[in-house]
Amino acid sequence: MKSHVARVDLYNRLTNKTEPADVFQEIDQANLDDYTRLWRPAFLGRLAGLTSAAEVQAANLQDEHWDWIGKTSQRSGHLGYESFAVECAGVTQGLMFVKTTAFARLESQKGLDLVYVDLLATAPWNRHGFTATPTYKGVGRVLLVTAVSYSAELGFRGRLGLHSLPQSESWYRTQCGMTDLGVDPAVPPGVLHYFEMTEVQAQAFTAP
């Protein structure tokens, strides 16, 4: 059942003001309706003018094929998955799926439980590259902080793991302070970098 996790502030770049946003555990039908009604048409409209993979990456659209509706349905009732949504101004601004049955690879924490961020996306209108005037800043950070908090709640001390799309590698490495373990050939299409966040990195990332 959808539950409220936190109230945060998001900075609206268009108005230069912060607005209250809410983080929820468990994506619900209203979030999926926003995806269908707002996100998907935006993706398709932007994709229509693109002709190469490089253009798709530049437009910050490498996740456009993620099946949020299908995965939400398939994973319902599975203890090993949890989903989160960020809502602001009455609209879904970010979505995330995490997997809780995963183990660390980084030598310092090898074999310990972690939260694996399976899917993390901010609404298309918040993305650089997608639009010249993105709206809300910080949705991705709010979701990643939520994943760290969830990891701590489960007893995993904030440890995270994830495979990054090429368009997001720099953000995870420099803005989030995660450790880049390089390309993971085991995960299709064999070009995605695998990142981990340690307990210490999680504390630094979430420090006020």
Added chain:
Amino acid sequence: MTLMLSDKEMTVLDRLAESRGMSKTALLRQALRLYQSVTERIDRGEKVFVEHPDTKDKAELMVL
């Protein structure tokens, strides 16, 4: 629900919780998640293996 564990089970739980840096409650909850995950894969007809890091020998995890 009250969970009664034998001395032997409690010893294992204590050791695992300490070695993995988790509380006993957190560890039991994680065990349930993992057990559901493995069971569902088996139910789908998949096989679950563990692999030796050096020899790459695989051993099937038997779940009855």
